[in-house]
Each structure stands twice: as structure tokens, then as C-alpha cells.
Amino acid sequence: MVFVAALALVGCSDDEVPYPTELELELVGFDLSTCSIRSDGELRCWGTGYKGLLGYGELETVGDDEDPCDVGPVDIGAPVRALYTISHGDRCAILDSGQARCWGRGFSAGYQEGTELLPRQGTTLTAERDILQLAGGSDHACALLAGGVVRCWGQGALLGYGDGVDRGEREDLSEVLTTLPDVELGGPAIAIVAGDFHSTCALLAAGGVRCWGTATSLGYGTGEAIGDDETPAQAGDVPLGGRATSLVAGRGSQCALLEDKTLRCWGEHAAYGGLGYGDIFTALEAVGDDETPMDMGPVPVGEPIERVVMGDLKTCVLLAGGRLRCWGDGGPGALGYGPSVSRLYAPPDEDIEVGGPVHSVALSRTHTCAVLDEGIRCWGINNYGQFGLGTSNPSPLFIAFPVDVPFRPSCEE
Numbered sequence: 001m002v003f004v005a006a007l008a009l010v011g012c013s014d015d016e017v018p019y020p021t022e023l024e025l026e027l028v029g030f031d032l033s034t035c036s037i038r039s040d041g042e043l044r045c046w047g048t049g050y051k052g053l054l055g056y057g058e059l060e061t062v063g064d065d066e067d068p069c070d071v072g073p074v075d076i077g078a079p080v081r082a083l084y085t086i087s088h089g090d091r092c093a094i095l096d097s098g099q100a101r102c103w104g105r106g107f108s109a110g111y112q113e114g115t116e117l118l119p120r121q122g123t124t125l126t127a128e129r130d131i132l133q134l135a136g137g138s139d140h141a142c143a144l145l146a147g148g149v150v151r152c153w154g155q156g157a158l159l160g161y162g163d164g165v166d167r168g169e170r171e172d173l174s175e176v177l178t179t180l181p182d183v184e185l186g187g188p189a190i191a192i193v194a195g196d197f198h199s200t201c202a203l204l205a206a207g208g209v210r211c212w213g214t215a216t217s218l219g220y221g222t223g224e225a226i227g228d229d230e231t232p233a234q235a236g237d238v239p240l241g242g243r244a245t246s247l248v249a250g251r252g253s254q255c256a257l258l259e260d261k262t263l264r265c266w267g268e269h270a271a272y273g274g275l276g277y278g279d280i281f282t283a284l285e286a287v288g289d290d291e292t293p294m295d296m297g298p299v300p301v302g303e304p305i306e307r308v309v310m311g312d313l314k315t316c317v318l319l320a321g322g323r324l325r326c327w328g329d330g331g332p333g334a335l336g337y338g339p340s341v342s343r344l345y346a347p348p349d350e351d352i353e354v355g356g357p358v359h360s361v362a363l364s365r366t367h368t369c370a371v372l373d374e375g376i377r378c379w380g381i382n383n384y385g386q387f388g389l390g391t392s393n394p395s396p397l398f399i400a401f402p403v404d405v406p407f408r409p410s411c412e413e
Contacts, residue, residue, distance in 0.1 A: 027369050027376065028083050029311065029362035032384045034369055041079020041096055044068055044411070047386035053091050053104055055119045064385030069411035076101055076119040086136025086194075087154070093119065098130030100143070102173075127151075127177035135194035135249075137213070141168075142200050143177055148188020150202055151180040158198050159183070160212040160227035162234070185210055186233030193249035197268060201254050202232070207243030209256050210235065217286035219254070219266040219293055240264050241294035250274055250310040256293070261304035263317070264293035272313045273345035274328030276300070301325070301347045311363025317347070322357025324370060325350070331366050333400030334380030354402045370402065377402040 028035045033047025033054060045054040046063030054062055055074035062071050079096040086092055090104030103122035125131060129145040136142065140154030152159040153168025153176050160183040161167075168176045183202075191203040199213035211218040212227030212235070219238035220226065226235045242258035249255075253267030253274060265275040266288030275287050276299035287296060307318040314328030314335065326335045327344040335341055336352035356372045367380030367387065378387040379402045385391070388405050 025371060025376075026360065027362035027371055029364035029367070029369060030085060031312075031365050032386055034362060034364070034367075034378075034386050034388065035083055037080050037083060041081065043074040043076055043080045043083065043093065044071070045074060046071075046388040048384035049091075050089070051104065052118070053089065055091070055103070057118050061384055063388040063390065065390060067390055067406065068388045074119055082133070084134040084136070086134050086141040087139070090136075091119070092125070092134050094131055094134070098146070100125040100131045100134060123173050125174060125177055131177070133192055135192045135200060137194045137198055137200065139198070140194075140200070140213075142183070142192055142194065144189055144192045144202075145177070148190065148205060150183045150185060150189050150192055151177055152183055152200065153180060155198075157225065157228040158200070158213045160200065160232050162227060162229055162231040164228050183212075184231035184233040186236075191247050193247050193254060195249045195252040195254065195267065197252035199252070199254075199267075201238075201247060201249065203244055203247040203256070204237075207245070207259070208237035209240060209244050209247060209254075211238055211254070215252065215268065217252075217267050217288040219288040221288065221290055221292040221295065223289040238266075238288075239292040239294040241297070246308065248308055248310040250315065251312045253310065255299075255308055255310055255315060257305055257308050261306070262298035263301060263305055263308060264296065265299055265315070266293045266296070269313055272329040273343055274310070274313045274315050276315060276327055276345075276347050278346040299347060302349065307360075309361050309363055311368075312365035314363060316361050316363060316368070318358060318361070319351070322359060322372075323351040324354055324358045324361060326352060326368065330368070331381060334367055336368060336379050336400075336402060339400035352402070369405065376405040378405050379403065 026037045033049050035045040037043055046068040048061045081094040084092045090102050092100050092102040094100050101122050101124050103119045127145055131143050133144040140158035142152040144150055156164040156166040185202055187204045187206050189202040190205050194200040197215050199215040201211040203209055210232040212232045214225045216223045218226055244256040245259055246257045255265040268286050270287050305317045309316045314330045316326040327347050329343045332342050333339055354370050358370045360371045362369045369378040379399050
């Protein structure tokens with residue numbers, strides 16, 4: 001599972017590589033699928049999705065023996081701004097209206113087991129403010145609303161309210177955001193992220209990061225839960241050693257990009273390398289449980305970072321000129337450095353040979369896709385058509401170097 005809050009694109013500053021206006025496309029990577037969001041809000045998905053998660057009802061696999069363009073857009077009923085996975089694999093789209101529409105089989109979509117409803121028939125989340133972002137873990141979900149307000153529902157110890165009370169019922173989730181109190185953060189938030197485990201983090205407008213949940217590696221160095229009997233405001237900022245400008249999350253892990261363009265990472269699964277601190281830490285179960293990100297220092301990338309994206313157990317950074325580097329655990333070929341490289345414990349010195357400047361990148365557990373001026377290139381495992389090539393590529397099972405994807409952003413050419 002990949003949490004798209006962690007993959008959301010950060011707005012470009014003047015010194016960053018501009019987003020390619022000729023593509024007008026954002027890619028989002030999930031566990032075994034890829035989705036595209038056009039600038040006009042059209043959503044298309046390919047790969048595979050259990051119980052209709054792709055958004056095409058009973059059609060669970062797209063792109064293995066057909067062009068994704070031939071299937072048509074996901075019928076969601078309104079233009080889409082962003083797409084997320086929350087809770088037990090549910091998909092939620094932020095709509096142009098400021099509402100969110102969710103579908104899937106977990107508690108957060110409000111479905112009974114066995115249903116395969118279309119997104120248009122899904123649960124529509126509304127609030128008195130526009131919904132800007134969503135994030136969710138195993139048993140909870142949170143929404144960032146206009147004005148920097150965060151509200152969460154699910155298992156009480158994960159919500160950050162400091163009282164341990166469960167909130168949100170399956171039957172009334174469409175209005176759950178109108179009944180929830182605001183999480184006490186100590187300031188307005190500009191981003192929220194959550195990994196696959198029991199934690200959520202918010203980036204405040206002032207540049208601080210505050211995390212809560214029952215995970216022991218929240219970054220405070222105490223190994224204790226936050227938010228069950230105190231609020232994130234009471235816990236204060238995670239010690240980073242600088243002001244954060246963006247925040248991403250993977251499976252049980254987080255990374256913050258600081259103003260000086262260095263990176264701090266913390267969380268679970270340090271032994272898989274996604275945190276980037278090298279093989280000296282492969283024996284560690286986590287970073288941030290008995291040390292802080294400030295104690296660890298910068299992830300050794302070696303040059304200024306323009307943008308960071310985090311997937312399941314791997315992390316990628318965009319450097320000046322649209323150069324891309326990735327590390328962590330990606331499986332055969334998914335890191336982009338050839339078939340013999342499936343895990344890197346620290347950032348490599350070598351750029352991935354993508355074929356041109358990369359403007360954005362989408363990560364999943366098994367594959368990676370990048371948006372270039374010329375189009376889309378993907379690498380990794382393509383066993384369910386997640387590249388959109390019109391084949392599941394059973395032999396070889398994986399593609400170790402970036403290949404062109406024939407998906408056309410306009411689907412009209």
C-alpha cells in the first residue's frame with residue numbers, strides 16, 4: 001500500500017524545474033496500480049485494484065491487455081484535485097467542490113464487505129470548510145481543512161485528541177467532519193501525512209512538524225505514544241534541526257525537507273534502507289524512538305534537494321536539473337539502477353538514467369513512474385499492468401530500467 005498523501009506534488013518555487021505544461025498531468029502510485037489526474041480533473045487508473053479500487057466497478061485489472069485510454073476515465077461525478085489511500089485501502093478523491101468522495105471496502109468508506117460500488121456511488125465527505133488533504137493509517141484517517149484545521153476519526157488512541165475516545169461510525173461518515181473537534185496542533189497546518197501504521201504527522205505553517213499516534217518512533221526520541229493522553233500541541237515540534245518546508249510519508253516512516261534543502265527521516269523499518277542513513281543502521285528497528293531526527297542529522301544525499309517523494313519502503317529525491325535518485329527496498333528493478341539492485345541503504349551518488357529531466361515521480365511498493373517533458377517512463381514490476389503497456393509483461397517479470405509508457409495524457413491524440 002502506498003499513501004498518496006506522501007506522494008502529493010509540492011508546488012514549484014522559482015528555482016525548481018517547472019512542471020511540464022504540455023503534459024498537464026500528475027501521477028499517483030499505489031500498491032499495484034497507477035493513476036493519472038489531468039489539470040481538468042479527469043481521473044484514469046490502471047493496474048489492479050481489489051473490490052473495484054481502480055474505480056471501474058467489477059473491472060479489477062486495466063492495462064494488462066488494453067490501453068488505459070480505451071477504458072475511459074473513472075466516473076466520479078466531478079473534477080478531481082487529488083487522490084489518496086486512507087485506512088484499509090480505501091480510495092478517496094478530493095473534488096473541485098472541496099468535498100471528498102471515497103470508495104473501497106474498509107471502515108472509512110462506509111461499505112459492507114463484498115460491495116463493488118463505483119466511485120460516483122461512494123461516500124461523499126463534507127465539511128463546513130473545503131477539504132484540502134486526506135491521510136490515513138491502519139485504523140484511522142484525518143482531513144486537513146481550509147484554514148489549517150485537522151480533524152481525525154477512527155481508533156481513539158490514534159486521533160490526537162488526548163482522550164482516547166473512538167470517533168466516527170460507518171453509518172454516518174458522510175458528515176463525520178462536521179461533528180469532529182479540531183486536533184489541537186498549536187498552529188495552522190499546511191500538510192498532513194500518515195504511513196501504513198499507527199501515526200500521523202502535520203506540517204505547520206511555522207515550519208514545525210508534530211506527530212501523534214501509538215507508534216514508538218514518532219521522532220521525539222522517547223519511544224512513547226503521543227495523542228492518547230496529551231495533544232500534539234502539548235508534545236511540541238519533532239526535533240528536526242531546522243524549519244521544514246515539505247513532509248512526506250511511507251510505510252510507518254516520515255521524511256521532512258528543511259529550508260536548507262537537507263532531509264531528515266524517521267520511523268519504522270530502518271533495516272530496509274528507506275530512511276537513508278546507511279547500512280550501519282540496518283540492525284535498527286526504527287529511527288526516532290530513542291533518538292531524534294536532529295540527532296541523526298541530514299540524510300547523506302550530498303547536494304541540495306528540490307523535492308522528496310516517499311513510497312512503501314523507498315524514497316526518491318529530485319535534484320537540480322530534474323535529476324532523480326532513489327534508495328530503500330524496491331524489489332527487482334524498482335529502484336531504477338538495474339536488475340541486480342533491489343535495495344540501497346543510503347542515497348547513491350549516481351542519478352537514475354531516466355532519459356531527461358524529471359518533473360514528478362510516483363512510487364509504489366513494486367514500481368516507479370516519472371513524468372518527463374517527452375511523456376511517462378516506468379520501471380519495476382509490471383505483473384498486473386501497472387505500467388499501462390497493454391501487457392502484464394510476464395517474461396521478464398520486472399523491467400529494471402526506465403521504459404516509455406504509451407499512455408497519452410489527453411487520450412485524444
